[in-house]
Amino acid sequence: MKWRILNADGSEANVILASEDQVDGFVEPGQTRALISEHDNHESQEWDIVRRERDALLKASDWIEGAELTPEQRAEWRFYRIALRRFPEDLASPYAPILPRLTPLRELDLPSLTEGLKRELVNTVRDWKIEVGFTWRGVAYQYDETSKLRMSGQSVEAKQAIDDGAVPGDLHWCDPDQPFGWIAADNSVTPMDAHECFAFCRAAGAYERAYVFAGVSLKNMTPLPEDWIDGPYWP
Incomplete structure (x- = not known):
């Protein structure tokens, strides 16, 4: 199953693939979960979903290449994009993936x-x-x-x-x-x-x-x- 994890203000914190008995383990205090899809894909299809989500996040952050950022800000974005590019290759399974987040x-x-x-x-x-x-x-x-x-x-x-x-x-x-x-x-x-x-x-x-x-x-x-x-x- 595909779930959207929402912050208290309604903003999206993450999107994960997990069974109903697993999803609560990814919900932090103050967050809620929302079911996106119950479709049970084969593993190869799950990998495709994860990679598409990864590629969408990379495309959404292409703007940093020409942006006016401090060296430290640029480093944070660069590492975030590096982590995205390596994802999901660092995963053993495509189920319940935790996508990298931009983090100081x-x-x-x-x-x-x-x-x-x-x-x-x-x-x-x-x-x-x-x-x-x-x-x-x-x-x-x-x-x-x-x-x-x-x-x-x-x-x-x-x-x-x-x-x-x-x-x-x-x-x-x-x-x-x-x-x-x-x-x-x-x-x-x-x-x-x-x-x-x-x-x-x-x-x-x-x-x-x-x-x-x-x-x-x-x-x-x-x-x-x-x-x-x-x-x-x-x-």
Whole structure:
């Protein structure tokens, strides 16, 4: 049987597949249940129902890709979508599935996560922390995906300019008509010659690598420490 679980205000909390003697185990205090369908499907049909519900939730959250979100908010949505994509493959049975919910990362029930989802969670928090940005020589810089691509390309150009004889102090190494500079997080511009730019891009790479290796260490911890998000496990 297919049931809709409703909150006290009438909003939908979940949709599950369960027999009548099982459904009450999924109803929390203050919630009610409503029968949607009594149709008893074969297991293959139940899997199809679960996947369609999963796909509908994924489609409904496509908007986040271009949304203006904080790094932490984006991380929460990313992990929610990762959990949806892995669902229902993490289920042993399609009956009475509990679909993933959007949950603040600090409030997730860590023991309930599969080992695969635990690794994905660490990766998600790692990327969130990297995206916050880094400080180089006292100035804060963004480090989102666009910034990474720019740094990757600019590092190659700076190295080529150095190999071609660019000297320290020459700010026109990239464009003879305009001095080169990098836009900081506060929208100020930091002038950089080729040597400074190359060092800056290398520092950004080292910043990212430090978080990657910190994430590897956390993924090897069982269980994850309670303070793993905000504790001393990250650079």
